[in-house]
Amino acid sequence: MGRLDNKVAVITGAASGMGRATAIRFAGEGAAIVIADLNQEGGEAAVRECRENGGRAVFQKTDVADEAQVKAAIARAVSEFGRLDITYNNAGLGGALGPIENTTVENWDRTFAVLLRSVFLGIKHSVPEMRKVGGGSIISTASIAGILGAAGPLVYSVAKCGVIHLTRCAAVELGKDRIRVNCICPGGINTPLLHKHIPGGEEATRQLLQNIQPIPKVGDGDDIAGMALYLASDDSQWVTGTAMVVDGGFVARGSFLGGPSVFDVPTRWSGPSFEKD
């Protein structure tokens, strides 16, 4: 008996990292999954892994900044599996990097479109379908960068702070419909979004990040998937409006970095992890 038996989930950014780990975990607990991502190759691999884990899954190519495509991803869940119980707004990117005075309005807007407009759209289009089935669970990926200053690139951090607050506001609005809205604040997780920037890739990132939090280990997608599973399941039926910290203790410690932010990096754009910048 799985913890998500008979439930249907849409997961964005499920072609890699936390989204993919969550999709595989959900599939193992009995859910049917729509893998939504821009990255077709990674998305189809995730579909295969979900099926190997005993779940039903389909790929839906989705740009989460585009309302029509988010609508189509939600509609796919209903046409394919008959209902929608869980939406995990997880897709993300690094966005605009560099000092604020060099940040263009275009890159500010593009970052917000992918990180915050997307969550708005994911919530907006999930509501009617979740109402039909008497409730649901909406989860979004925020970040510890949305809680602390300078724990991430500037624009990214502000957008993630927006995700946390959008979560609270939507939770209050949708409580009466038994639609729960929560977000997860990951700390330093070793996913392609990060390690594509670090010379030496995944292993170098592991070395770099393993001691930035009290627990001397880098987080991985499975650490986030465990929390997402709790929030998706009926175990959390009285939990809404929260920002769940999964960070190896990073936020609990008052200071670590000491000097200037590690995100003082040259001005550039950091797109989806599977694309070359």
Add this chain to the structure above:
Amino acid sequence: MGRLDNKVAVITGAASGMGRATAIRFAAEGAAIVVADLNQEGGESTVRQCRENGARAVFQKTDVASEADVKAMIARAVSEFGRLDITYNNAGLVGALGPLEEVTVEEWDRTQAVLLRGVFLGIKHSIAPMRQAGGGSIISTASIAGMRGGFGPHPYSAAKAGVINLTQCAAVEFAKDRIRVNCICPGGIDTPIMGRRASESSGAEAQAHAQPLQRIGQPEDIANMALFLASDESEWITGTSMLVDGGFMARAHSFGRMTTATWANFKGYVGPSFEIKS
């Protein structure tokens, strides 16, 4: 296959409410439990329910404000079940009520002794056996009252704020030992801490609507979060205060005018729930 197979847990305040619900849930997931409480009758009843769920469980009479009692409670887990993996510092009471200018030092101290010293002692004495086991998970019951003013009696709220920060400090100190320290901030839960359950009071309907999800929390809602924090699924989570509150904290002014002034209108000292004769 249970999510806590082969793990040993100590749960304080397990004779009723959230502690009891958690003991029963942990038992069903394969853990062996020391049910610690001052309330012997309720504790023995929890032990029976754990056993009916297929688990091993024993009762240990414990005053969490007493260092000797807490030490004995932890020792009981090791002598009875051979190890310690999980400690849930949950025992509580309402403590001192009334305007701060009328709260006596004795009432203040008794409140802090149970709510905050109790958590300190639970952490302190869990460390050695958890180190021996290669790590562990310590959970404490904090409260939404520890996050803002006016959501609970004032000495209670101050103690709960202390639990949240003690959780962070201990998490930083013991992370290298793979001992995780987290707390849960419940909202309004239907437990007998005030002598009778909220669902049995005349204000039940209003209390249900104090949170966006429009129902009072049940002890099982807390037990489910405690299970997540106790299990290996949360192995990269430490120093957190997990809200389980039906959305209460996401909304401003849920009580409207019924906040600080109202709490100060109650008078006296409220001890453990099983001692309240209402």
